[in-house]
Each structure stands twice: as C-alpha cells, then as structure tokens.
Amino acid sequence: MKHSIFKNLALAGVLAIGLSSCSSGGNSSDQNANADADKQLLGAGSTFGNPIYTKMFSEYGKTSGIQTNYQSIGSGGGIKQLMNKLVDFGASDAFLSDDDNSKCPAPVVEFPTCLGAVVLSYNLPGNPELKFTPEVVTGIFMKTITKWNDKKIAAENPGVSLPDMDITVAHRSDGSGTTFIFTDYLSKVSDDWKTKIGTGKSVNWPDGELGGKGNEGVAGIVKQTPGTIGYIELTYALQNSMVFAQVKNAAGNYVKPSIQSTSLCANGDIPADTRISITNANVDQGYPISSFTWILLYKEQNYNNRSKDKATNLVKELWWMIHEGQAQATPLNYAPLPPKAVAAAEGVLKSVTYDGQPILQ
Amino acid sequence: MKNRWRILENKIFVRWLTIVSLGTMVLLLLFFITLFVSSWPAIKANGLGFLWGKTWDPVNNHYGMYPFLVGTLITSFLSLIISAPFSIAAALFLGEYYPKGVIPGIFRNVIDLLAAIPSVVYGFWGLYTVAPIVSKIELAFHLPAPGVGIFTASLVLSIMLVPYSVSLIRQVISMTPVNLKEAAYALGSTRTEVITKVIIPSNISGISAGFLLSLGRALGETMAVTILIGNSPALPHNIFSPSYTMASVIANEFTEAVGEVYTSSLIEIGLLLFVVTTIINLIGRLIIKRAIA
Numbered sequence: 001m002k003h004s005i006f007k008n009l010a011l012a013g014v015l016a017i018g019l020s021s022c023s024s025g026g027n028s029s030d031q032n033a034n035a036d037a038d039k040q041l042l043g044a045g046s047t048f049g050n051p052i053y054t055k056m057f058s059e060y061g062k063t064s065g066i067q068t069n070y071q072s073i074g075s076g077g078g079i080k081q082l083m084n085k086l087v088d089f090g091a092s093d094a095f096l097s098d099d100d101n102s103k104c105p106a107p108v109v110e111f112p113t114c115l116g117a118v119v120l121s122y123n124l125p126g127n128p129e130l131k132f133t134p135e136v137v138t139g140i141f142m143k144t145i146t147k148w149n150d151k152k153i154a155a156e157n158p159g160v161s162l163p164d165m166d167i168t169v170a171h172r173s174d175g176s177g178t179t180f181i182f183t184d185y186l187s188k189v190s191d192d193w194k195t196k197i198g199t200g201k202s203v204n205w206p207d208g209e210l211g212g213k214g215n216e217g218v219a220g221i222v223k224q225t226p227g228t229i230g231y232i233e234l235t236y237a238l239q240n241s242m243v244f245a246q247v248k249n250a251a252g253n254y255v256k257p258s259i260q261s262t263s264l265c266a267n268g269d270i271p272a273d274t275r276i277s278i279t280n281a282n283v284d285q286g287y288p289i290s291s292f293t294w295i296l297l298y299k300e301q302n303y304n305n306r307s308k309d310k311a312t313n314l315v316k317e318l319w320w321m322i323h324e325g326q327a328q329a330t331p332l333n334y335a336p337l338p339p340k341a342v343a344a345a346e347g348v349l350k351s352v353t354y355d356g357q358p359i360l361q
Numbered sequence: 362m363k364n365r366w367r368i369l370e371n372k373i374f375v376r377w378l379t380i381v382s383l384g385t386m387v388l389l390l391l392f393f394i395t396l397f398v399s400s401w402p403a404i405k406a407n408g409l410g411f412l413w414g415k416t417w418d419p420v421n422n423h424y425g426m427y428p429f430l431v432g433t434l435i436t437s438f439l440s441l442i443i444s445a446p447f448s449i450a451a452a453l454f455l456g457e458y459y460p461k462g463v464i465p466g467i468f469r470n471v472i473d474l475l476a477a478i479p480s481v482v483y484g485f486w487g488l489y490t491v492a493p494i495v496s497k498i499e500l501a502f503h504l505p506a507p508g509v510g511i512f513t514a515s516l517v518l519s520i521m522l523v524p525y526s527v528s529l530i531r532q533v534i535s536m537t538p539v540n541l542k543e544a545a546y547a548l549g550s551t552r553t554e555v556i557t558k559v560i561i562p563s564n565i566s567g568i569s570a571g572f573l574l575s576l577g578r579a580l581g582e583t584m585a586v587t588i589l590i591g592n593s594p595a596l597p598h599n600i601f602s603p604s605y606t607m608a609s610v611i612a613n614e615f616t617e618a619v620g621e622v623y624t625s626s627l628i629e630i631g632l633l634l635f636v637v638t639t640i641i642n643l644i645g646r647l648i649i650k651r652a653i654a
Contacts (some may be wrong), residue, residue: 073616074616074617075617076617076618076619077617079619080619100619166505168505173587173609174612174614174616174617175616175617175618176617177617197420199420200419200420201419201617201619202613202614203418203419204417204418204419204420204421205593208505208593208603210509210591210593210603211591211592211593211603211613212509212588213587213588213592213613216485217488217588220485220488220492221508221509224489224492224496224507224508224509225506225507225508228507
C-alpha cells in the first residue's frame with residue numbers, strides 16, 4: 001500500500017514537472033531581458049531551406065557567438081509564428097500574398113536567401129534523358145497526355161524510343177513550397193491550368209494522380225513504378241542521383257536543371273521589395289521552374305520589448321547570410337543569389353529600423 | 362498513529378485516482394470543445410455539404426470530405442478483416458495451446474514488439490517492399506500498377522493491428538474457466554470443438570473488444586497510411602485504387618494551410634474523425650452487448 005502511494009506521488013510529480021516545463025517552453029521569448037538572450041535568435045518556417053539555414057547559422061555562430069535556433073515547421077507555420085511575434089524571423093518558400101500581408105500586425109519585409117528549382121523526374125526503361133515543352137508538362141499533369149509515346153512527347157525527343165506505356169503521375173500530397181513553385185509555373189505557361197486548377201501549396205489535382213508525402217514519398221513512387229513521372233526539388237534529385245528532364249524555357253532553349261541554370265533565372269530585374277515570382281523567366285540559359293526562398297522579419301524591430309542589441313544581431317546575421325553565407329549554398333545543392341538579387345536583398349535589410357532609425361548604417 | 366497515517370494514505374490515494382479519472386474525461390471534453398470552436402468558421406462556410414462534397418480544392422476554397430470518409434472506412438475495415446484470422450490464430454496459440462514456456466514467451470514478445478516499430482518505418486517498408494509486390498499483382502489483373510493504394514495501405518495496416526488485438530484476446534482466452542473446458546472434454550469434445558464451441562463463444566465479448574481496440578487504431582493511423590495510400594481524393598474504383606483518409610489529409614496539409622476557412626476545414630475533418638470513431642465504438646459496444654445477451 002505504502003509503496004503504491006509513493007509510486008503515484010512520484011508519477012504525479014513527474015507529470016507536474018512535465019507540464020510545467022511544457023508551459024515554460026512556450027514563454028521563452030519573454031526571457032530575453034539580459035545580454036545573453038540578445039545573442040539567441042529564433043526562426044521558424046520553410047523545410048526546404050532547413051539544411052542550408054542550419055549550416056549557415058552554425059557557421060555564423062562560430063565567429064559571432066550568436067546562437068540561432070531554426071525550427072523547420074513549414075512555411076505556413078513560420079508565417080503564423082512571425083505574425084504572433086513568437087520568432088525573430090520567419091522563412092517561406094513563397095512571398096507573402098497581399099492578403100496575408102494585410103493581416104500582419106505591423107509591416108513585414110522580406111528578402112531572398114537562395115534559390116531552389118523543381119525538376120521532373122521519371123522512371124522509363126533505359127532512363128533516357130527527355131526534353132519537355134511547357135505544353136507537354138501541362139498536358140501530362142492535366143492528364144490530356146496519357147501515353148509515353150504520345151506524338152507531342154515524341155516530336156521533342158527524336159531518336160529516343162518511347163514505350164507504349166500509360167503515364168502515371170505523382171505529386172506532393174503534403175502542402176509544400178515545391179508544389180507552389182510548380183503550379184505557379186504551370187499557371188504561367190497554361191491558361192487552362194490557371195483557370196481549372198490554379199496556384200497553391202495544395203491544389204485539386206486531376207483524378208487518378210498519386211500523392212506522395214514529401215520529396216522522399218514522390219521519389220519512392222517514381223522509383224518503384226515504371227512509367228511514372230513526378231516533380232521533386234532539385235536538391236533532393238541531385239543528392240539521390242535521379243533522372244530528370246530538360247525543360248524548354250521562355251527564351252526557347254532546352255535547359256537542364258542545375259545550380260547554375262537556377263541561379264541565372266534570378267539575375268533579371270528584381271523589384272525593391274523582392275516580391276517576385278521568377279518561374280518561366282525569360283533568361284537565355286535559365287531553368288524555368290526556379291524560385292527564391294525568402295526570410296521575413298518586421299520592418300520596425302522595436303516590438304515586444306526587444307533590445308536594440310538583439311535587433312542589431314539579427315540584421316547583421318541576415319546581412320551575413322546574403323554575402324559570406326552564400327558560399328554554403330553550392331556544396332548543399334542550393335543555388336546562390338546572383339549579384340542583382342543580393343543588391344535587392346541589401347536594400348531590404350537597410351530599410352529595417354529600430355525606433356525609426358535604420359539599424360545598418 | 363500508524364493507523365491514522367494509513368487512513369490518510371488511503372484518502373490521498375483515492376483522491377488521486379478520482380482526479381486522474383476525472384481529468385481524462387475533462388480533457389476529452391475540452392478536446393471536443395476546442396475542435397468544435399476552431400472548426401466553426403468552416404462549419405459556417407461549408408455547411409452540411411461538407412459531408413457529401415466530393416471536391417477538395419484549397420485554391421478556390423471549396424471543401425468536401427466524402428472521399429476522405431470513404432477512404433478511412435474502407436482501409437480501416439479492410440485491414441481489420443485481413444488481420445482478424447491471424448490475430449485469432451496467434452491468440453489461440455499463445456492463450457490456449459502454449460500459454461507458458463520459453464519459446465511462446467519469445468513469440469509473445471516479438472508480437473508485442475510489432476507495436477513498438479514506428480509507423481513511419483512501416484510506411485517506408487511498405488513503399489519499398491510491399492508496393493512492388495502489389496504492383497506485380499496489379500499488372501497481372503491488367504490494372505494501372507502504381508503499387509500504392511487502398512490494398513497496400515490496408516495490408517501494412519493489418520500487420521500493425523495484430524499486436525493490439527492479440528494482446529487482449531490472448532489474455533481473455535487464457536482466462537477461460539477451466540471447469541467449462543473440462544466439462545466439454547468430459548463430454549468427448551475434441552480440442553478443435555472446445556475452441557470453436559467453448560473458448561470462442563464464451564469469450565466473444567473480449568475478442569470483440571480486442572478487434573474494436575485495433576479498429577480504433579486503424580481509424581486514426583496516419584503516417585504509414587499517408588505514405589501508402591496514394592493520397593488521391595477521388596472515390597475508389599476498385600480495391601487497388603489510390604484513395605485518401607481523414608487523418609492523412611490533416612497530416613499532409615495542416616502545416617502549410619494558410620487562410621481561415623482552409624485551416625478550419627482541416628480541423629473540421631479532425632472533429633468528424635472524432636465523431637466517426639465515437640460512433641463506431643458505440644456501435645461496436647452495442648454489438649458486443651447483443652452477442653453476450
């Protein structure tokens with residue numbers, strides 16, 4: 001009897017400690033009153049950017065002593081956390097829509113940190129390297145092209161023997177920036193797609209297409225089943241040596257997706273607020289299904305009793321990311337920012353203020 | 362002095378038990394209320410059509426959950442049907458034939474360990490091992506052969522269910538009153554007759570409870586099913602078709618859902634999954650009561 005009561009008390013104690021530590025975890029942003037806390041930054045968002053951000057923050061921490069805790073909870077989650085002022089910065093694979101922007105409690109600025117691309121990977125006997133036009137890509141994903149030996153595919157791929165096989169289409173089932181970039185591209189190249197399906201992180205795909213969870217889910221379906229095509233992040237496809245197609249860009253050239261051809265797309269004119277979709281960019285050798293990934297922060301950094309030191313640490317770190325930090329991109333299969341994009345991002349960071357005064361002089 | 366302490370001890374113990382059991386009930390109630398409040402914007406926007414709507418289109422804010430409901434019910438019941446003979450057999454082996462001993466002990470632990478494998482591992486094992494086999498079966502039937510779909514998801518799910526039903530059914534079988542069994546043997550019954558005419562009928566409520574427990578698990582299983590079901594919100598044509606479940610759509614889309622009605626519609630699916638699970642449990646309990654009476 002005595003034994004069991006102590007057991008229960010101990011259990012209750014464990015429960016209580018567990019609960020209290022849970023609740024104190026949520027309030028950690030309130031505890032930044034001292035200097036040490038000024039060196040601890042918190043970010044959340046894009047899972048696509050997670051590997052490179054983690055690497056960048058760890059490199060930057062070695063020289064600056066700044067500790068950055070990045071939670072890859074998804075772009076939507078990152079935006080929500082920033083709106084609720086729970087994090088110092090958010091990260092998203094799509095820039096804020098005007099609708100979301102108006103919902104923020106204070107003006108938010110955003111700038112690109114690197115680029116990613118979406119590739120079309122497939123599984124065919126012999127794995128030939130195929131060339132696709134935008135019409136073919138749209139046709140396959142809208143299910144108007146249903147056979148691999150369709151005339152439209154054959155016309156662009158002379159010399160490749162295409163099998164008489166049904167095309168199985170795989171897409172991302174989880175809401176993702178990858179889907180956003182891909183459907184954004186399709187909406188630009190096809191009015192039919194734009195009106196019937198549209199752009200989004202999750203869309204209403206035509207019946208009978210398969211959904212895989214994450215890049216690994218889509219890659220799994222593609223690898224398992226001959227005749228399947230799916231879209232995957234370039235970084236994932238490169239790391240796993242998958243076969244992918246060349247796509248004809250707006251300039252009329254077939255371009256093989258690569259880090260270089262992705263970076264090239266961003267070297268056009270970029271607006272001062274950097275909110276631009278660069279899919280289907282008219283760049284000579286640019287791969288057309290490319291996009292920036294962004295970091296978001298409040299333009300006025302004096303909120304929630306944040307110290308000026310903390311705000312300065314944050315902006316300096318972000319400044320480092322678009323300069324020295326870019327060296328981390330290529331080894332991790334991300335595309336670094338080209339000069340014009342860096343210039344635009346510099347402009348955004350210079351506009352960030354503390355009590356109305358620019359933080360960077 | 363010592364007596365007084367023991368009385369106090371008893372009081373504290375009973376108080377603690379009461380708090381914990383009430384706490385569970387309050388938690389469940391709060392859970393329901395939270396889900397209901399958070400899904401209110403979707404209930405207002407989607408109306409009753411949400412229940413039988415067949416389109417799920419976040420871009421145009423048009424939501425219907427019918428395909429998810431169908432997918433959830435088909436995969437759950439199919440996996441229960443597949444797993445049932447295996448669960449019963451394993452439970453009889455461990456509960457009736459070899460309740461004690463080293464090898465049955467190992468066997469029992471191995472079955473229990475099935476429950477300890479993370480469902481994401483089941484999912485990817487299914488994707489890379491089971492799906493190619495199912496794909497070959499589909500080819501033999503001249504069907505589209507992606508490998509993933511209702512059948513693959515249910516097959517893997519049925520393996521995941523086995524430990525849940527076996528652990529409960531084994532215990533009730535091993536607790537069959539000995540005098541009942543001995544009476545049957547005395548009347549000249551064979552072992553098979555004892556099992557089919559005495560052990561199973563007299564434990565029917567416990568056996569059903571074991572299946573009900575695993576059905577609850579099947580309805581809520583998310584990760585493995587999400588990887589294997591093909592995530593296509595269309596009504597299935599056959600047992601190999603890709604489909605979609607309620608838990609899967611929440612897992613897939615919640616993190617990146619932006620916009621009030623969209624987020625709220627996903628929560629509404631959660632609320633309805635809660636309701637569906639409750640209804641199935643109640644029906645199950647009714648059936649068990651009937652079976653006993």
